[in-house]
Amino acid sequence: MTSSLCLGERPVTPARSRRLAEPPRSSHDHTVQFYETDAALLGELERFVGAALAAGDAAVVIATETHRTALAERLHARGFDIAHLRTLGRYVPLDAAATLAAFAPAGRPDAERFFNLIGDILARATAAAVGMQPRVAVFGELVALLCARGNYEAAIEVEEFGNDLTRAHRVSILCGYPLDCFASAADGEPMRRICEAHSGVVPGESYTALPDDDRRLRTIALLQQKARALEAEVEARKRAQRSLQLQEDALRERNRELREALAARDEFLSVAAHELKTPITSLRTFAQLLLRDARRGQGIAPERLERALTAIEEQTGKLDQLLARLLDTTQIEAGRLRIERVPTDLVSLVRAVVDRQTVSTEHRLVFEAPAYLDVVVDPVRFEQVVTNLLDNAVKFSPEGGTVMVELGREEGGGVRLAVTDHGVGIPPDQRDAVFDRLYQAHGDRHLSGMGLGLYVTREIVGSHGGEVRIEEPEHPGSRFAVVLPSSASASAVEPFG
Amino acid sequence: MPRVLVIDDDASIRRAVGIVLSDEGFQVDEAPNGRAALEAIERCHPDVILLDMKMPIMDGWEFVRRYRARYDRRAPIVVVTAAPDAAIRSAEVGADGYLSKPFDLDALIARVAAVMRHDP
Numbered sequence: 001m002t003s004s005l006c007l008g009e010r011p012v013t014p015a016r017s018r019r020l021a022e023p024p025r026s027s028h029d030h031t032v033q034f035y036e037t038d039a040a041l042l043g044e045l046e047r048f049v050g051a052a053l054a055a056g057d058a059a060v061v062i063a064t065e066t067h068r069t070a071l072a073e074r075l076h077a078r079g080f081d082i083a084h085l086r087t088l089g090r091y092v093p094l095d096a097a098a099t100l101a102a103f104a105p106a107g108r109p110d111a112e113r114f115f116n117l118i119g120d121i122l123a124r125a126t127a128a129a130v131g132m133q134p135r136v137a138v139f140g141e142l143v144a145l146l147c148a149r150g151n152y153e154a155a156i157e158v159e160e161f162g163n164d165l166t167r168a169h170r171v172s173i174l175c176g177y178p179l180d181c182f183a184s185a186a187d188g189e190p191m192r193r194i195c196e197a198h199s200g201v202v203p204g205e206s207y208t209a210l211p212d213d214d215r216r217l218r219t220i221a222l223l224q225q226k227a228r229a230l231e232a233e234v235e236a237r238k239r240a241q242r243s244l245q246l247q248e249d250a251l252r253e254r255n256r257e258l259r260e261a262l263a264a265r266d267e268f269l270s271v272a273a274h275e276l277k278t279p280i281t282s283l284r285t286f287a288q289l290l291l292r293d294a295r296r297g298q299g300i301a302p303e304r305l306e307r308a309l310t311a312i313e314e315q316t317g318k319l320d321q322l323l324a325r326l327l328d329t330t331q332i333e334a335g336r337l338r339i340e341r342v343p344t345d346l347v348s349l350v351r352a353v354v355d356r357q358t359v360s361t362e363h364r365l366v367f368e369a370p371a372y373l374d375v376v377v378d379p380v381r382f383e384q385v386v387t388n389l390l391d392n393a394v395k396f397s398p399e400g401g402t403v404m405v406e407l408g409r410e411e412g413g414g415v416r417l418a419v420t421d422h423g424v425g426i427p428p429d430q431r432d433a434v435f436d437r438l439y440q441a442h443g444d445r446h447l448s449g450m451g452l453g454l455y456v457t458r459e460i461v462g463s464h465g466g467e468v469r470i471e472e473p474e475h476p477g478s479r480f481a482v483v484l485p486s487s488a489s490a491s492a493v494e495p496f497g
Numbered sequence: 498m499p500r501v502l503v504i505d506d507d508a509s510i511r512r513a514v515g516i517v518l519s520d521e522g523f524q525v526d527e528a529p530n531g532r533a534a535l536e537a538i539e540r541c542h543p544d545v546i547l548l549d550m551k552m553p554i555m556d557g558w559e560f561v562r563r564y565r566a567r568y569d570r571r572a573p574i575v576v577v578t579a580a581p582d583a584a585i586r587s588a589e590v591g592a593d594g595y596l597s598k599p600f601d602l603d604a605l606i607a608r609v610a611a612v613m614r615h616d617p
Contacts, residue, residue, distance in 0.1 A: 274579050278510065281600070285510065285605075311509050
């Protein structure tokens, strides 16, 4: 081989001054070259292609236009007559994107098209090479284009095609991948597989540019530390993110609860206002009646006056009771329901309430109880409980009938008070709902008017350690049973000092 | 003498309204809920009905539904409610008029007179 054949007309200028030590070179047929900057890739390409051309071999460069132009300038500067070599067919620059499109339409590599196309190019380049054993140096970065689009599978497939080429042709293939193609931790696996598909791997220039093995070993140690630190950092961030997510979920949940509580409070207020309007309506109507009579100047009939005053007496009592319940409810809500327990005879307490109730209704009240039953309860609160249960029993048995009040001791030492009516009863599916503070508002309309009574009742009994049960009587109607534990019995507690 | 049926679960309100309307020359019948009202209507054939909506046993909505299903010739209905949306409730059941609790006597009398004029 003569110099004119391979170098053209211009005189040979010596290659740029050699580095102190030659970076590691690959002597493999199919090498992958990673790079961090274009300049590094171009330097490597210049060496790879320059060496091939100088040896009389042919070079096929499948690259982007930028890389082709820059490489041609560098080779020209080294004294190669690129135009001439192109004419001879020893230097074959091809556009990477166009070549890729020719055998991989829609990003799917087609083996037949690939081998037809590249095989033809290699055959012609081999024919143009000079020397006893002509070879073809191939640089390709069409695989890098596939990786840049995230199509790692296609890139690996094309690399396997490259391995087939090295078996069928006398070629040395150099594949260029910018390290930016593998910028995330998840890209580690495709990168590993791409390395696997090559017989030689050359790392990026921050490693290969190092002058000697000692520096390289030091750099590897530092890189290992960096990798370890980054992995730890990623783990820490994942943990922080999980913890943030948990906090956010908790906040959202709390926010939802607050919104619900606020909506419930609004509804409660509107229910309360509605409840208060009933006695006010009655009071106002009677007041206006008397006023009208008074203005007519004919005096007020004594019977009418008595009716009006009776109504005022009853309705203000009712208002007072409603307000007390409202107050109880807000106290319960705020966790401030005060219970003052004292030894009490439950029999006389219940009897007093029953006696009061009998005079104001046409219902027949039957009270069954032992002679006495000593417990330790808040008598004022317990009176409220009994009153609420009797009110409901009367209210929800408008047809009249017997209301049964039974008081007694249970087997385990507890105390049981049951109020049974012959009224409309409570459907089983609503037995929990009736204790809801807002049952009236969103409950079934047929049972509406229950008010806050049962809510307060349950809370009071609960504060005494007992419970209110809704039971099914043997006849149509409902039965509410208050059960106090044996600890509420007088004998079970410390005597009062 | 025109007859009015007062349906309300509160006995005191029934009594008060009853006195007012008696003074105005009505014969007054009372019922504490929708079911009792349907039974009363069998006997008294009212010319006008005053109807509370929220009642135990049978509420105002159910009462109107059954009343309309049962009778061809129907008395005008005035909804009397403490709910803040009396007009909406009244429209819901297609009542002839409504009153919000608490009401003025004059408003009560005028409303009853008005629905009777429209439905002679």
